[in-house]
Amino acid sequence: MNPKSNDRPRRFATQAVHAGQAPDPTTGATIPPIYLTSTYTQAAPGEHKGYDYARAGSPTRDNLEACLAALEGGAACAAFASGLAGETAILSSLRPGDNVVAYSDLYGGTYRLMERIFRPWGLDARYTNDTAPQALARLMDRNTKLVWIETPTNPLLRVLDIKAIAEVAHAGGAKLVVDSTFGTPVLQKPIALGADYVVHSTTKYLGGHSDVIGGAVIVRDAALHEPLKFYQLAAGGVPGPFDVYLVHRGIKTLHVRMERHVHNARYLADRLAGHKALERVIYPGLADHPDYQLANRQMCGAGGIVTIVVKGGREKAFEFCKRLRVFALAESLGGVESLCNHPAAMTHASIPKEVREARGVTDGLLRLSVGIEDADDLLEDVWQALG
Ligand code: PLP
Numbered sequence: 001m002n003p004k005s006n007d008r009p010r011r012f013a014t015q016a017v018h019a020g021q022a023p024d025p026t027t028g029a030t031i032p033p034i035y036l037t038s039t040y041t042q043a044a045p046g047e048h049k050g051y052d053y054a055r056a057g058s059p060t061r062d063n064l065e066a067c068l069a070a071l072e073g074g075a076a077c078a079a080f081a082s083g084l085a086g087e088t089a090i091l092s093s094l095r096p097g098d099n100v101v102a103y104s105d106l107y108g109g110t111y112r113l114m115e116r117i118f119r120p121w122g123l124d125a126r127y128t129n130d131t132a133p134q135a136l137a138r139l140m141d142r143n144t145k146l147v148w149i150e151t152p153t154n155p156l157l158r159v160l161d162i163k164a165i166a167e168v169a170h171a172g173g174a175k176l177v178v179d180s181t182f183g184t185p186v187l188q189k190p191i192a193l194g195a196d197y198v199v200h201s202t203t204k205y206l207g208g209h210s211d212v213i214g215g216a217v218i219v220r221d222a223a224l225h226e227p228l229k230f231y232q233l234a235a236g237g238v239p240g241p242f243d244v245y246l247v248h249r250g251i252k253t254l255h256v257r258m259e260r261h262v263h264n265a266r267y268l269a270d271r272l273a274g275h276k277a278l279e280r281v282i283y284p285g286l287a288d289h290p291d292y293q294l295a296n297r298q299m300c301g302a303g304g305i306v307t308i309v310v311k312g313g314r315e316k317a318f319e320f321c322k323r324l325r326v327f328a329l330a331e332s333l334g335g336v337e338s339l340c341n342h343p344a345a346m347t348h349a350s351i352p353k354e355v356r357e358a359r360g361v362t363d364g365l366l367r368l369s370v371g372i373e374d375a376d377d378l379l380e381d382v383w384q385a386l387g
């Protein structure tokens with residue numbers, strides 16, 4: 001059997017390397033070429049080989065979409081130019097008057113999208129700070145079309161019970177969207193737990209090298225794929241072929257990188273817990289994390305992000321950022337290199353201060369995206385930055 005054919009289910013690591021990577025049919029190239037074309041020559045008007053214009057589809061994008069659908073166990077996937085473009089495609093399937101019920105610890109850009117683009121358009125977004133599935137249920141009514149969660153959340157790393165929330169969403173006639181950017185298909189499987197849509201900012205762990213912006217939406221049912229395909233065609237927001245190639249290339253090592261991200265994050269979390277300059281170390285793999293049991297059950301590895309809260313608020317947090325030598329002070333996460341982010345001033349600055357603080361994103365809070373460097377170099381860097 002051809003090892004690159006996709007006609008038999010395989011285990012994760014094999015899928016990561018082979019799904020959507022059949023050799024090029026014309027040349028046999030083991031790695032499929034990047035199709036650098038915006039258009040496709042037709043034999044007669046309307047007579048083509050499945051592709052007519054690259055916004056509508058391209059073999060390069062199809063390959064990535066096939067790979068992600070396989071890794072998430074979904075029916076299909078639609079790739080986008082960014083995570084937010086993917087989120088926009090999902091929200092665009094709603095109608096004015098519909099509402100979305102969300103757990104409040106969302107990426108700032110997702111909140112901004114709901115509040116500044118879709119609320120004026122007629123969408124109501126309702127948030128709860130309570131992780132209990134029933135808290136989401138209480139906000140739902142007959143116009144609720146989506147329940148929207150991130151897990152683990154950004155930046156507080158709460159873990160939400162996907163299975164229980166899917167039951168609540170479905171009982172109320174809504175679909176469940178899980179932004180699994182922090183979880184990755186290596187650490188959790190939202191569709192197997194009942195999610196209808198899985199969102200990824202492929203900019204993060206899937207691309208894995210901080211050199212591309214991309215997004216993807218994987219769906220449980222083929223019927224949910226049709227509106228996304230139509231959105232790609234009708235509204236655009238699709239990724240270019242080089243970007244698609246970079247994400248697909250990154251995915252081939254995702255499982256190997258995640259092992260190291262998780263190892264290094266755990267190493268730091270264990271050794272920073274109790275440090276006298278810190279108010280808190282937040283990591284779902286620490287026994288004092290409020291969702292420790294759930295994370296153990298739902299995930300296979302507590303992720304590559306460690307959030308710390310320094311004593312002394314913004315001033316001390318900024319001093320910490322300035323002293324870092326190995327960690328770069330930068331937005332984003334999930335690359336091989338370690339990054340430090342101050343959410344209140346950076347990724348979550350678009351959330352009003354009072355809303356942000358009510359959600360626990362305080363001025364002393366720092367999000368560490370722990371890379372795959374030597375764990376002791378990372379630990380020493382944090383130690384010296386804490387003074
Ligand atoms: N979802 C999460 C959890 C994120 O952290 C981000 C970006 O940081 C996004 C979505 C948006 O993705 P992108 O920046 O690729 O548009």
